[in-house]
Amino acid sequence: MKMLLISGAIIANVLTNIGFKYSALNEATPSKKWGFLAIGLVFGLINSVLFTESLRFISLQVASTVFFSLTIVGLYAVSVFWFDEPITLLKLCGALVVTIGVIMMSV
Secondary structure, three states: OHHHHHHHHHHHHHHHHHHHHHHHHOOOOHHHHHHHHHHHHHHHHHHHHHHHHHOOOOOHHHHHHHHHHHHHHHHHHHHHHOOOOOOOHHHHHHHHHHHHHHHHHHO
């Protein structure tokens, strides 16, 4: 249950940021801009509820480390594969270091 809650919170947080990115990209079309912003906010609410619920089962330090770190790695993957942002060796190494850090904090 705890892994499902924190995983759902991470996915919802990534979707929140995708909504915000699309909102920013649609500056010229107000209906799209506000629509994507609203979608981002809905996922932000879902993210907050799931993360808060996960704190019933996971310590704050572990939950926060896993949540924020894997959100960063997830956003890096989305940036590369969805928004065609460049892959750099430094960013790739950073994602690896973050992932190793999450594993170390979780055990």
